[in-house]
Amino acid sequence: MATDLTDRAKMRSPVIRLAMLSHYFETRRGGVEIVAGALARALSPLGFEIAWLATGKSNGGDPSSNPAQRELPASDIVERIAKIPYPLLFPSAFRSIFAQVRNADVVIVHDALYLTSVAAFFAARLFRKPLLVVQHIGVVPYRNPILRSLMAIANRLVAVPLLSRADQIVFISDLTRRYFEAIPYRRPPRLVFNGVDADIFFPPESEAERATARADLGLPAAGPIALFVGRFVEKKGLLRLERLARERPDILFVFAGWGAIDPAQWQLPNIRVYRNLAGASLAPLYRAADLLLLPSVGEGFPLVIQEALACGLPIVCGADTAAADEAAEPLLTKVVIDDEAPRATAAALAAATSRLLEPDENPRRSRLARAEFCRSRYSWSASAERYATLLRRLVAHPEP
Numbered sequence: 001m002a003t004d005l006t007d008r009a010k011m012r013s014p015v016i017r018l019a020m021l022s023h024y025f026e027t028r029r030g031g032v033e034i035v036a037g038a039l040a041r042a043l044s045p046l047g048f049e050i051a052w053l054a055t056g057k058s059n060g061g062d063p064s065s066n067p068a069q070r071e072l073p074a075s076d077i078v079e080r081i082a083k084i085p086y087p088l089l090f091p092s093a094f095r096s097i098f099a100q101v102r103n104a105d106v107v108i109v110h111d112a113l114y115l116t117s118v119a120a121f122f123a124a125r126l127f128r129k130p131l132l133v134v135q136h137i138g139v140v141p142y143r144n145p146i147l148r149s150l151m152a153i154a155n156r157l158v159a160v161p162l163l164s165r166a167d168q169i170v171f172i173s174d175l176t177r178r179y180f181e182a183i184p185y186r187r188p189p190r191l192v193f194n195g196v197d198a199d200i201f202f203p204p205e206s207e208a209e210r211a212t213a214r215a216d217l218g219l220p221a222a223g224p225i226a227l228f229v230g231r232f233v234e235k236k237g238l239l240r241l242e243r244l245a246r247e248r249p250d251i252l253f254v255f256a257g258w259g260a261i262d263p264a265q266w267q268l269p270n271i272r273v274y275r276n277l278a279g280a281s282l283a284p285l286y287r288a289a290d291l292l293l294l295p296s297v298g299e300g301f302p303l304v305i306q307e308a309l310a311c312g313l314p315i316v317c318g319a320d321t322a323a324a325d326e327a328a329e330p331l332l333t334k335v336v337i338d339d340e341a342p343r344a345t346a347a348a349l350a351a352a353t354s355r356l357l358e359p360d361e362n363p364r365r366s367r368l369a370r371a372e373f374c375r376s377r378y379s380w381s382a383s384a385e386r387y388a389t390l391l392r393r394l395v396a397h398p399e400p
Contacts, residue, residue: 014047015047015048015049016047016048016049016105016106016391016392016395017048017049017051017103017104017105017106018043018048018049018050018051018104018105018106018107018108018391019050019051019053019100019101019103019104019106019107019108019120019129020036020039020040020050020051020052020053020067020107020108020109020110021052021053021054021097021107021108021109021110021116021117021119021120022036022052022054022109022110022111022114022116023054023055023085023086023087023110023111023114023115023116023117024054024055024056024085024087025037025052025054025055025056025057025058025059025069025071026038026059027056027057027058027059028056028085029231029257029258029278030085030231031136031230031302031303031304032110032111032136033054033110034278034303035110035134035136035172035194035303036052036054036110037052038194038195038197038380039108039134039194039380039383039384039387040052040067041067042195042380042381042383042384043067043384043387043388043391044066044067046384046385046388047388048066048388048391049066050066050067050068051067051068051070051100051104052067052068052069052070053070053072053096053097053100053116054069054070054071054072054116055071055072055073055074055087055089055093055116056071056074056087057071058070058071070096070100072087072089072090072093072096072097072116073089073090073092073093074087074088074089074090074093074115075087075088075090076088082147083233083234083260084147086114086115087114087115087116088115089115089116089119093119094119097116097119097120097123098119098123098126098127101120101123101124101127101129102123102127102129104129105129105395106129106130106131106132106391106394106395107120107123107124107129107130107131107132108131108132108133108134108387108391109121109131109132109133109134110134110136111133111134111135111136111137112133112135112158112159112162112163112166113154113155113158113159117133117162118158118162121162121165121166125165128398130167130168130394130395130398131166131167131168132166132167132168132169132170132387132390132391132394133162133163133166133168133169133170134170134172135159135163135169135170135171135172135176135180135300136172136173136176136300137176137298137299137300138155138175138176138178138179138180138298138300139151139152139155139179139298140235140297140298141235141297141298141339142234142235142298143234143339159180160180160183163180163183163185164183164184164185164186165186166185166186167186167187167394167398167400168186168187168189168190168390168394169185169187169189169190170189170190170191170192170387170390171189171190171191171192171300172191172192172193172194172300172301173191173193173299173300173301173324173325174191174323174324174325174326175299175300175301175320175321175323175324176300176301176324177189177191186400187400190386190390192383192386192387193301193306193325193377193378193383194301194303194306194378194380194383195306195378195379195380195381195382195383195384196303196306196307196309196310196374196378196380197380198310198371198374198375198379200279200280200283201283201286201307201310201311201374202283202310202311202312202371203287203310203311203312203364203367203368203370203371204287204311204312204367206364209287210287210288213284213285213287213288214288216284217274217284217285217288219252219254219272219288220252223250223251223252224250224251224252224290224291224357225251225252225253225254225288225289225290226251226252226253226254226289226290226291226292226293226353227254227256227285227286227289227290227291227292227293227308227313228241228253228254228255228256228257228292228293228294229256229257229282229285229286229292229294229304229307229308230256230257230294230296230302230304231257231258231259232255232257232258232259232260232261232262232263233259233260233261234261235296235297235298235299236259236294236296237293237294237295237296237297237318237337238259238261238263239261240295240337240342240345240346240349241253241255241263241293241295242263242266243342243346244293244346244349244350244353245263245266245268245270245271246266246268247346247350248270248350248353249268249269249270250270251270251353251357252270252271252272253268253270253271253272253293254272254273254274254285254289255271255272255273255274256273256274256275256277256282256285257275258275282307283307283311286307286308286310286311286313287311289313290313290314290356290357291313291314291315291316291353291356291357292304292305292308292313292314292315292316292317293315293316293317293349293353294315294316294317294318294321295316295317295318295335295337295345295349296317296318296321296337297318297320297337297339299318299320299321299324300324301321301324301325302317302321305317305321305328305332306374306378309328309331309370309371309373309374309378310370310371310374310375310378311367311371312366312367312368312370312371313367313370314333314356314366314370315331315332315333316332316333316334316335316349316352316353316356317332317333317334317335318334318335318336318337319334319335319336319337320337321334322334325377327373327377328373328377331370331373333352333355333356335348335349335352336348
């Protein structure tokens with residue numbers, strides 16, 4: 001009865017026009033844009049008419065669908081030169097953003113540093129539309145000192161002023177929240193973890209199902225498999241994994257993703273690379289593996305950790321990443337990533353990997369415990385409801 005009343009109340013509520021901006025569409029397969037797509041789909045049945053603006057190729061479809069996707073023309077010259085995914089918007093993209101924000105009731109942007117977010121911020125101020133910023137990351141500790149300095153300057157000159165002037169901030173990890181905790185916000189920031197689709201990402205029912213997943217993917221039936229999922233770039237720890245793969249020929253290292261660093265070029269017999277898996281096609285790879293390796297830096301709370309937990313995998317990740325959610329930290333094996341001490345980092349990573357590959361007395365029980373934690377803590381429906389509440393409040397009361 002209560003559910004019926006809630007549904008009828010939502011039907012009577014006026015539809016809220018939401019403009020959402022991210023730097024790329026989810027066809028790019030990066031974590032931020034995948035989250036943006038999932039959030040848009042979760043919000044659409046909650047009384048929001050969504051226009052999603054981003055660069056790159058959209059999923060196509062009917063322009064009148066909800067969410068509707070609007071492609072923004074941009075240059076990828078920064079990524080081609082500096083290997084940083086930072087699209088530079090063309091003038092027509094700015095016109096599109098301002099037009100869409102003018103017609104919206106409320107605006108969401110993903111990460112303050114991107115030009116899509118900066119343009120939407122100025123448009124929201126011009127047209128007096130409330131703005132919610134979803135902040136995914138704090139700082140990326142690039143090894144290149146020039147890139148590190150540029151990021152610090154950009155955060156100080158762009159991200160911090162934008163975050164301090166936005167109407168509402170949502171952090172997707174406690175790590176990111178702590179990085180920006182000195183900012184005087186207009187409203188208290190909220191911590192809302194991303195969700196994961198438990199209908200797609202779930203543990204294997206049995207060893208036979210895991211064996212089937214391996215066979216379908218062309219992977220050997222026997223032997224340990226260590227999985228990496230993400231972009232093949234420096235901050236994700238690819239070079240650390242190359243060193244580990246050379247030291248552990250007894251482990252098959254499987255890489256799912258794409259990027260500037262190509263693991264296939266390491267010419268190691270214990271390497272497999274899958275470049276075109278995402279979503280439902282990626283889930284069997286989690287079920288086929290024995291553990292997830294993510295020795296990255298500069299993350300918020302990577303979606304792949306949540307997906308791996310949902311599939312029941314043990315995980316090795318950086319200590320900073322493990323601190324993104326204190327409730328999940330006991331389920332993660334953390335390693336201090338220190339580029340100033342590469343040998344110590346490599347030794348710690350190797351030791352953690354060996355420890356997680358030791359025989360488990362009840363592997364099925366362990367997998368199910370991780371999956372149940374993920375299912376109860378990271379629900380897209382619950383996250384979307386929290387966003388919907390914040391957005392409705394901004395529309396009703398734009399001034400704090």
